[in-house]
Amino acid sequence: MDLALSLAALTFAFSILGKSSVPGADMFFISAMGAGSGFLLHEMAHKFVAQRYGYWAEYRANRMGLIFLIALAFMGFIFAAPGAVVIQKERRNLPRFALPMGHNLPLDQTETTAGREELWIALAGPVTNIVLTLLFFSLIKSGIVTGGLLMGVAYFGFFINLILAGFNMIPVGPLDGAKIFRGSRLVWAVVGIPTILAALPIFFGVRII
Numbered sequence: 001m002d003l004a005l006s007l008a009a010l011t012f013a014f015s016i017l018g019k020s021s022v023p024g025a026d027m028f029f030i031s032a033m034g035a036g037s038g039f040l041l042h043e044m045a046h047k048f049v050a051q052r053y054g055y056w057a058e059y060r061a062n063r064m065g066l067i068f069l070i071a072l073a074f075m076g077f078i079f080a081a082p083g084a085v086v087i088q089k090e091r092r093n094l095p096r097f098a099l100p101m102g103h104n105l106p107l108d109q110t111e112t113t114a115g116r117e118e119l120w121i122a123l124a125g126p127v128t129n130i131v132l133t134l135l136f137f138s139l140i141k142s143g144i145v146t147g148g149l150l151m152g153v154a155y156f157g158f159f160i161n162l163i164l165a166g167f168n169m170i171p172v173g174p175l176d177g178a179k180i181f182r183g184s185r186l187v188w189a190v191v192g193i194p195t196i197l198a199a200l201p202i203f204f205g206v207r208i209i
Contacts, residue, residue, distance in 0.1 A: 002061035003040065006082035009066040010035040013073035014156075026149055034156035037132050038164045039082065045124035046085040053117045055089040084174070087121065119183025122176040123191070129165035130195060133158055140209060158209065159202060166199025 014031035043059050050057035065081035072079055136158035139145050145154050169192035171181035181188040 002083060003043065003059050006059075006061045006066060007032070007035055007040060009069055010039055010082060013069050013078060014160075016070075016073040017076070017078060026152065029149065030152045030156045033153045034160040037136075037157050038129060038160040041128050041132065042125040042164060042168075043083075043085055045128040046087075046121055049124040050085065050087045050121045053121065055087045055117075055121075057085050057087045059083060059085050115183055118179055119187065122179035122183070123187065125176050126165045126168045126180075126195065127191070129161040129168070130191075132161040133165060136161065137209065155209075162195075162199050163202055166196045166203075169195050 011028060011031045014035060015028045047057040047059065061083040062081055065083065069078065069082065136154050139154045140151070140158060145151050168175050169177040169180070169188070171177040171188060171192070173179075177188065177192055180192065
């Protein structure tokens with residue numbers, strides 16, 4: 001229910017922004033496909049990797065964030081904080097996983113393992129967006145999609161996934177980039193820096209394809 005609510009709010013918000021250039025029904029479809037790929041698969045990647053490590057994981061919508069999202073869309077811009085995957089697991093000598101790691105805890109093999117798991121769980125979301133960005137870019141450049149509604153989906157999917165990947169790799173909490181940076185600065189540098197640099201032109205309104 002929370003995923004459906006967040007997806008509906010994101011689709012509606014992006015439809016509001018694009019309705020001046022694309023017919024309403026078409027823009028709603030484009031928004032749904034773009035938000036579906038960028039948002040849903042990002043959150044599901046976090047969930048499935050967390051479950052692979054034995055954690056309980058569930059997406060929780062941010063109701064106030066969704067209201068704020070739609071209100072901003074009517075003002076002409078988007079700042080989305082639709083929700084997050086909540087992850088918890090009881091471990092001996094460790095707090096719940098949802099809490100920051102390393103707070104007044106002795107460094108031992110158990111904590112090191114938990115930190116490594118946090119790294120890969122956090123990385124799963126942005127990497128999913130990076131893969132989708134490359135997929136949509138390939139569709140645009142391959143000539144398989146030549147125009148019309150499907151081209152709109154491909155362009156929107158490319159831009160939304162690149163924006164999500166770049167934004168989430170910023171090493172500031174509670175973004176994924178902060179957890180990745182804490183887990184491995186090398187991994188963050190290899191994945192995060194190129195992704196943020198690739199997304200920067202879009203943040204400044206520069207058309208890159």
